[in-house]
Amino acid sequence: MFQAIFDGALREARRHPLHTALNILGLAVGVCVFLTLGLLVRYEYSYNASVPDADRIVRLDSHWSxxxxxxxxxxxxxxxxxxxxxxxxxxxxxxxxxxxxxxxxxxxxxxxxxxxxxxxxxxxxxxxxxxxxxxxxxxxxxxxxxxxxxxxxxxxxxxxxxxxxxxxxxxxxxxxxxxxxxxxxxxxxxxxxxxxxxxxxxxxxxxxxxxxxxxxxxxxxxxxxxxxxxxxxxxxxxxxxxxxxxxxxxxxxxxxxxxxxxxxEFSLSLVPLLQQHFYDITVRGGEEAADRNVVNSIGITGFLALMLACANAVNLATARAMLRAREVAVCKTLGASRRRLFIQFMGEALLTVATACLAGLALCEVLTPVVASLSGQAVTVRYGFVLLLWPLIVIGSGLASGIYPAVVLSRYRPAAILAATRMPSGGRMDARLRNALVVVQFAIAVTIVICTFVIDRQTAFIRNADRGYTMSGLLVGSAIPAKDLAIQHKMLDALQAVPGVKALTFGELGPNPPNQNKSTYKLVNSAEKVRVHLLFDRAGSEYFETYNPRLLAGRWFDPKYGQDEGPDNEALQKGTGNFNVVVNETAALRFGFTTPDAAVDKVISDQGLRATIIGVISDFRFVSPHEPVEPEIIYYNSLTRTPFDEPIPAVRFDNASSSEMVIHLNRAWASVLPDTPANFQSVDDRTLEFYQGDERRGRIFTLGAIAALLIACLGLYSLASFTAVRRTHEIGIRKTLGASARQIILLLLGDFLRPVLLACVIASPIAWFAMRSWLSGFDQRIVLGPIHFLTAISGALFIAAMTVLGQTLRVARSEPARALRAE
Incomplete structure (x- = not known):
């Protein structure tokens, strides 16, 4: 029996080398993607698993309202x-x-x-x-x-x-x-x-x-x-x-x-160490976290890639079944039972899958380092894990791809086959199955493509979205550790002396701030007792020229107004004095003002400290796009009598490259604080961690989308070539009766692409629900509009059309006499 299985598989490979190779390649790609993404999912789920007594370790978290x-x-x-x-x-x-x-x-x-x-x-x-x-x-x-x-x-x-x-x-x-x-x-x-x-x-x-x-x-x-x-x-x-x-x-x-x-306003909770990796996606200050839904989606993408490859095998096997009909008829005439033939064809399917799995494992060795680089994770091929999956993949994929074709082949009746002048077409059942599999394949592939396209657009959007200030030409340094007024003045002078500095300021907040201070203010002279917890910042001279915020109402600080000078640390601690402040748009809304103009000249207070709002600016997004912008209050500090609390220097420059400015600014910093690194960076570099995770996951989904489309198109190409052979006689008759090559091309393309169009219709609502849920995790997000779906669907349809176009042109241009003789 084993010899018969091997001989049958080898005979099929010799008779149809291209389609056998495509079948094995599709299965190998599916196995490779499944194993590689499975290794990535395993890596994410293994966080903290090796820590001794991990089940008894918890983290104490704070909850603030x-x-x-x-x-x-x-x-x-x-x-x-x-x-x-x-x-x-x-x-x-x-x-x-x-x-x-x-x-x-x-x-x-x-x-x-x-x-x-x-x-x-x-x-x-x-x-x-x-x-x-x-x-x-x-x-x-x-x-x-x-x-x-x-x-x-x-x-x-x-x-x-x-x-x-x-x-x-x-x-x-x-x-x-x-x-x-x-x-x-x-x-x-x-x-x-x-x-x-x-x-x-x-x-x-x-x-x-x-x-x-x-x-x-x-x-x-x-x-x-x-x-x-x-x-x-x-x-x-x-x-x-x-x-x-x-x-x-x-x-x-x-x-x-x-x-x-x-x-x-405060509570505590315990987070088990083994749950922390996924749990921290919604926690501020947590360890490196991953979205469980995203990780599971990556795993599902790998599984679907394997299922697409199995569907390809079913499609090709049932399409080729007609070509093996006489072989089955002869075997049955010579005494072969249906059971023996079923075992043989199942054995051939398992042998093909095993060969593809070996090729897929080799591809996995090549692809895993690529995925590790794309994901930023130390993913390696764990052979204990792979060898545990390998027999399951071989048996599962072999059964999934072989059972139905084996049933189809083994049920042929020898008398009907040998008496017929033509090979059997497989009947409506087989044709419907092949079309259904094509629909399922492309529905999966198009869903992944749409999701990948939306993820890519969202990632690009948050990277380039308006953050409330001008990022180009802006460099931000480390917080100055010294709280000494003289040292801060000296640093200011040293940095201002650097050629190319257009504006320079200090602030206690900046892009990706290391520290944040907050205080609760209430609205004075209001019938409603409105209280808002405000993020605290001090702005130095030239702050407006450096960050270029949008002033929505009122004015910015002006040294000629004495009350614009903010409080010193003692006044803040004791809650005394009267000062002018600027708030962001979110703060104005939280205090109940319907427009920014309505907030101007209103007074808010923290204990005995009174702050008059003189201006409202657009929200600054210094934090992750997943986090909402907090209400903020800004005091002015001219650095005449009050030092900043670990100020963050920001420099706007021109007439120089960013790399040159970094070198000169770092050198100027070192002249004042030689034992502290300056680390001047662009805003993009400083906030890289906010966007890197989404970008990396987007690359993984792109890889999955490419693999899904590749597998689906391999199956579509093979199926189209077999279908073209079956319809050669029909095309000859149509051309004899006057059909043009253009009409034949449109007819065949319509037949081939009809299941793909149906797949796109099925994929769209699935992708819409999935992406709507994913986008809800962002404070800033794109509008999920038709353009995202139409673009992805158009690309998938174009690729599908190009896949079958060669076969379509070949059949449409064939000579009718030769086509009729061939039958």
Whole structure:
């Protein structure tokens, strides 16, 4: 039997080499795409799976419901909660605080940045990550201790045996000396802090002085808890509301508390570590996150590619069945049973699929690095995973693509076949099946194409959408760590002296701001007690000329108006004074003003501080397009008596290239703060992380769309060639009766493309619902209009037409006499 199966498959390959090759190629592409995208999905689902006791580790998240702003969840939580958590919940085995930090190593005048975190000494007791050098029990117990990743050790020293080596780190202009006490092993799977290159203990000075350690309303990092049992997650979660009421409440004058009723605007929750990767897509300050629906869609795309390839095999096998009819008839005449023939044809299908799977695995080796590059993930071919899927793919695809053709071939009646002058056409059932499969194939392919086109348009839109300020010709630097007025003046003078600087300003917010401060203001002299939680910013001289905001109403700050000068830090803390402010459009709307003009000259207050709105500007989008723009209040600071709090310099330039300006600005910065990197960047580079994930996922879907169309077109081409052969006699008769080549071409194209048109009709509503759901995750988004569908459908139809045009032209131009003789 095995010999018969092999001989039958080889005979078919010799008789129809092109179509056998196309069938194997289609199956190989389908298997390749399925395996490659399956590896990517597996990678995304494996986050944190290799962390010891991952099921008992949770993150403590904060939930805020502040006046005038949308409620949100943050992965950053006040560290003031940690000692109280230890006291109130015996279910907690250990806790660790983690602060993302910007740490550099300076060598030969150049700064090298590392992905760094400041952590508690209990870090390894919570996460249990493996060290290839050093002991986890004491690696971070010393204040000067430092743990490097394998990659960082290689970058700095060229080897991993670096225990005891000294490293001088620079953070916010301050130098600290450290000793390498451990080298972190490369994690087997991606997970929390898998990007960490440097781990250092949290400085004692920070614990004693930073507000995030002292105040409930301030946060600078994440809290992870390791519990004794998995069931403790629900136990602690049920008690967190009472915990907040008991521990975070206090008098309104107590700056460390959240007032008498903290539960009205603040709450806590636990996020299990194993759920964090997908959960964080809606959390501010979370770890690297992925949208579960998008990841699942990528997996479904791979599965559909495999199904398209199987459908191709069914189509080709049923179309070729007519060519094997006499072979079946002779075999049955010689005594072959229907069961034996069924087994033979199923065996041939499985052999073809197995061959295609080997080719698909080879293609997977080539495609996986490409997908890893496109997705930005460290995806590799995991043969344990692949070998587990391989037999399932062979058996499943073999059965899916072979059962029906085997049934069709084995049921032929030898007497009817041998007595007929023509080969059987397969009947209406087979023709309908082939048309239905073409419809399904192209419906899937066109759906993926439409979704890919919409994703591409949305990605381009958010990248180039109006952000409320002029991005071209703008460079933004790092926050100046010094709060000294003299140093800030010196920096301002140094940067202004750079040739090509057209305008220069300081602000406490900028594109992708490192820190954000907020305060609640109420509308004065209003019948309604409107309160809005406003994002706080200070704007320096030439701010308007640098960022070029759109003034919607009122005026911008002018030094000739004394009240335009904003409050100093003491006035802000005590809530005293009268000042002029500018607010953004969102703030004006949240206060209830129907138009920007209606907000001008109105007074808002924070405790005793009164702020008169003199102008309304368009919203600045400094944050991710997934996040809504927050209401914002801007004070003016001329830098005459009040220093900025870690100001962010912004420079507008002309008559020079961006790269040249970066070099000159960095050099000018170094003349003032030589131990702090300037990192002047364009707005696009500074906000790259906001758009990179969507762009990468868009590339993956593009790859899936190309594969889907390729597989569908391979099947359509093969089917068209067989159909053209079957209709040669019909075309000869039509041409004999006077039909022109043009009429024949239109007839055949219409027959071939009719299922494709039906597929487009089916695909459109499916794609519309899917993309409407996806676009809802963006604060800025395109309008899902007909043009997106028509463009994608037109492209698919054009490709389908080009696929069958060659066969159509060949048949339409054939001579009638030769066509009739051939039959």
């Amino acid at each position: 502040l006046a005038g702003t949308a409620s949100y969840e943050s992965a950053f939580t006040s560290f003031r909660a940690v000692p109280f958590l230890r006291d109130d919940f015996p279910e907690i085995e250990n806790a660790v605080r983690i602060i993302p930090a910007t740490l550099q190593v300076r060598r030969e005048g150049q700064f090298t940045s590392f992905t760094s975190y400041q952590v508690d000494p209990t870090f390894f007791q919570v996460f249990g990550l493996r060290l290839i050098r050093g002991l986890p029990t004491n690696a971070l117990s010393r204040p000067e201790g430092l743990v490097l990743s394998e990659g960082a050790a290689q970058r700095l020293f060229g080897k991993t045996d670096v225990i005891g080596h000294n490293i001088e780190l620079v953070r916010d202009g301050q130098k600290t000396s450290h000793i390498v006490t451990g080298v972190l092993a490369q994690p087997a799977e991606p997970g929390v802090l898998s990007d960490a290159e440097i781990l250092v203990p949290i400085p004692t000075e920070d614990i004693n002085t930073r507000s995030c350690f002292q105040r409930w309303g301030s946060a600078c990092g994440r809290i992870y808890l390791k519990l004794h049992n998995v069931t403790d997650i629900s136990t602690i979660g049920a008690q967190l509301r009472d915990f907040v009421i008991h521990r975070a409440s206090g008098a309104d004058s107590d700056e460390t508390s959240l007032g008498t009723h903290p539960e009205q």
